[in-house]
Amino acid sequence: MSGWIGRARAFVTDDNLDLYLLALVGLVFTVLGITGLSDVTTLASAVLALLAILAFSQIKSRKLTQRINGARSGAVALRGEFPPDLIDRRASASDILLIGLTMTRTVQGMRTDLPTVLKTGGRVRVLVLDPTDERLMVIADRHRAHSQGVEHLRARIRATLDDLTSVRERHGGRLEIRVLSTIPSAGFNCLDVRKPNGVVCVQHYEFHPEGEAAPIMVLSKDDAPWYQRFAAEAERLWESGADWPAKV
Structure with missing residues (x-):
């Protein structure tokens, strides 16, 4: 029954x-x-x-x-590599915020596109580690998988800063450069965040990675609330940075 x-x-x-x-x-x-x-x-x-x-x-x-x-909604795909269209999206963006340890590879890849973005009225902000902070350089070098020494790390950051300073002197425009006194938990590519087609690309800084540090997340406004959360974190990091070269 x-x-x-x-x-x-x-x-x-x-x-x-x-x-x-x-x-x-x-x-x-x-x-x-x-x-x-x-x-x-x-x-x-x-x-x-x-x-x-x-x-x-x-x-x-x-x-x-x-x-x-x-x-x-809220589930974000984790990647092992940067999206193939990231370079093109940076080149076509009008508001760019880049945050990383050295940003050497990114800035070198933007040498052609950066002047065009600035000449068309775009805003570019770049935040890297402070190469004058000795303790920070030691800690950052230990975090890397294949350390080549503190001086090599410092040289890479200074090369990035020198390249950006040279671009600003030659082309003018809204290029802002800052240095950070702490190691960020991730690298950021924030492109046109306030526009409908904005994108926030986040790279987790993996400890001693065998290859490209991962995971990498590519977020759009549909990826609420994480799009807003990571964009806000990038802005907080930027606000905590110091202008380069230091204003006297």
Whole structure:
């Protein structure tokens, strides 16, 4: 007896109950119509009832889809490499915030695009480690997988700063340079954050990585709330930096 009760309860609570009823009612009235046991008025009423059941099924299906989409929002894909279109997106952006340990590779890759961004009125901000902070240089060098010494790290940062300073002197524009007295937890490429098509690319600074530090996350405004959270963290890091060269 308990087995029948369990099966009945499972049938009643089944998510597909409306579809079972739709199929059953449709089959019954199809047979009645074929055999002539039901008149046109009754069949018309039955059709309306079937449409109502179908509409209810569609509403339930849409709600389920919305719940699934809601559960997916906030889930961010983790990557092992930078997206292939990141360089092109930087070149076409008008508001750029770059944060990293040395940013040597990024700045060298922007040598052609950077003057164009500045000449068209774009704003570029770059934040790297302070090469004059001896303790910071020692800690940062220990964090790297293949250390080549503190002086090598310092030279890379100074090369980045020198390149940026030279670009600013030659081309002018809104190029701001700052240095950081702490090691950030991640590197940031924040591009047109306030625009609908903005992107925030975040690279976690993995301890002693074998290759490219990972994971790497590419966030758009659809990736709420993490898009706003990481963009806000990048802004806080920028605000904590000091102008380079130091203003006297």
